[in-house]
Amino acid sequence: MESVKGREDPFERRRRSEIQLLRELSSPQFDREKWERLRRLVYRPVPLNVEVVVDDTTLREGLQMAGIITPKPEETCRIALLLRDIGVERLEVLTYTKTDQQAVKLMREAGLGDILAAWCRASKEDVDTALSLDFKQVGISHPVSYIHFEKWEQTPLQLLDRVVETVSYAVEHGLTVFVHGEDSTRADWEFEREFVNAVAEAGATVYRICDTVGVGLSDPLATLPNGIPAKIRHLRRETKIPYLEIHAHDDLGNAVENTLAAVRAASGLYDKVYVSTTFLGVGDRAGNAETEKVMLNCYLHHDVTKWNFAPLRELALLFSSATGYHLPINKAIVGDAAFAHESGIHLQGISALPLTYEPFPPELVGQRRTIVIGKRSGKHGIRLRLQEMLGREVEEGDPRLEQLVGIIREKFVNGSRRMPLRDEEFRQLAKKVGFEV
Numbered sequence: 409m410e411s412v413k414g415r416e417d418p419f420e421r422r423r424r425s426e427i428q429l430l431r432e433l434s435s436p437q438f439d440r441e442k443w444e445r446l447r448r449l450v451y452r453p454v455p456l457n458v459e460v461v462v463d464d465t466t467l468r469e470g471l472q473m474a475g476i477i478t479p480k481p482e483e484t485c486r487i488a489l490l491l492r493d494i495g496v497e498r499l500e501v502l503t504y505t506k507t508d509q510q511a512v513k514l515m516r517e518a519g520l521g522d523i524l525a526a527w528c529r530a531s532k533e534d535v536d537t538a539l540s541l542d543f544k545q546v547g548i549s550h551p552v553s554y555i556h557f558e559k560w561e562q563t564p565l566q567l568l569d570r571v572v573e574t575v576s577y578a579v580e581h582g583l584t585v586f587v588h589g590e591d592s593t594r595a596d597w598e599f600e601r602e603f604v605n606a607v608a609e610a611g612a613t614v615y616r617i618c619d620t621v622g623v624g625l626s627d628p629l630a631t632l633p634n635g636i637p638a639k640i641r642h643l644r645r646e647t648k649i650p651y652l653e654i655h656a657h658d659d660l661g662n663a664v665e666n667t668l669a670a671v672r673a674a675s676g677l678y679d680k681v682y683v684s685t686t687f688l689g690v691g692d693r694a695g696n697a698e699t700e701k702v703m704l705n706c707y708l709h710h711d712v713t714k715w716n717f718a719p720l721r722e723l724a725l726l727f728s729s730a731t732g733y734h735l736p737i738n739k740a741i742v743g744d745a746a747f748a749h750e751s752g753i754h755l756q757g758i759s760a761l762p763l764t765y766e767p768f769p770p771e772l773v774g775q776r777r778t779i780v781i782g783k784r785s786g787k788h789g790i791r792l793r794l795q796e797m798l799g800r801e802v803e804e805g806d807p808r809l810e811q812l813v814g815i816i817r818e819k820f821v822n823g824s825r826r827m828p829l830r831d832e833e834f835r836q837l838a839k840k841v842g843f844e845v
Contacts, residue, residue, distance in 0.1 A: 462497055471690075486726060487687075513541075592620075592639070613650055617670065659694045688742070700717075744778075794812070816837065
């Protein structure tokens with residue numbers, strides 16, 4: 409290979425041109441119009457040929473998470489309203505207990521009635537409960553795998569008859585019906601196909617592919633029963649069901665990936681696809697695909713722009729407070745550390761161009777950037793934090809800054825300090841070297 413020494417660099421002009429444009433579109437204050445131009449320039453989203461409809465089941469599946477505190481009806485309603493505000497178009501809820509029903513009443517009074525859906529077993533009694541609470545739509549859930557049939561003594565076709573009877577009963581009473589095929593990714597396709605066609609003939613509108621124990625595969629080449637793109641193709645070719653939904657569990661950490669694989673597989677085959685998700689991924693065992701992650705992925709990579717991300721952080725804090733759920737510090741998008749920076753090289757990058765270490769502005773999701781002063785902080789980070797605190801620029805060569813950097817380094821490098829500095833500690837040190845804070 410020819411030596412680059414002395415050779416004109418053909419990439420430098422391109423680099424300068426690109427960085428100049430990125431800087432022009434990056435602003436200290438969040439500018440939505442500029443950000444949208446920046447997003448399309450950097451991520452080059454691939455449009456989908458399918459509408460993505462979020463069917464959030466936080467208030468059903470999510471509240472089944474072991475050890476979680478059941479929120480009060482008023483808190484449940486507030487959570488539901490914020491889910492509506494971010495763009496959720498269907499809210500699946502429980503109806504069995506007195507507090508479930510009180511929450512449903514409050515949600516209905518708050519104007520959420522049209523998007524509420526009752527989760528039901530294959531039981532006319534469950535459907536009657538939904539009707540008594542004025543639901544317009546229900547999800548009727550039943551296993552489709554032989555593994556799960558071990559819970560009953562009936563044969564597969566006898567169980568199917570029970571589901572069909574329940575679906576017919578719900579449709580006859582004016583309800584829109586989703587049918588949930590529990591453990592679809594371990595089901596015998598021959599039986600599942602008959603199951604889906606039977607419930608479609610009975611009037612069901614949507615079939616939910618349930619990856620109940622998280623063993624689905626996103627690989628387009630993976631075969632039935634657990635190849636999710638393959639299952640969507642087979643359902644399209646071999647069944648009469650109008651629409652599909654994906655409900656992915658996270659036992660192997662693949663719930664978001666499998667949900668997005670379903671969306672992409674449905675693109676061009678259906679005019680809309682439903683995604684059954686939970687906020688923060690709460691749910692049985694290891695949980696489910698996170699509503700916020702699925703939304704952000706569709707937005708960044710597929711240019712789906714119909715959702716409102718601004719309340720995400722507020723919703724995370726509300727849900728954590730209402731349920732006792734421990735919000736992981738490093739939870740993507742909404743966690744405390746999602747936009748926190750301590751490392752010197754990271755802070756240098758952030759100060760030069762925020763996009764260096766932040767895929768999108770924190771303000772987009774109701775967050776803010778946090779600069780942490782700790783063992784790995786350098787001059788860039790200390791200066792940035794100081795400027796934040798003072799509300800003005802600090803010259804890089806300011807001797808007081810040099811002195812402050814020296815004091816902080818001494819604490820961490822030569823001392824025994826392990827924890828980052830608290831804001832008040834940093835403030836006192838800045839005063840000590842002469843800054844009026």
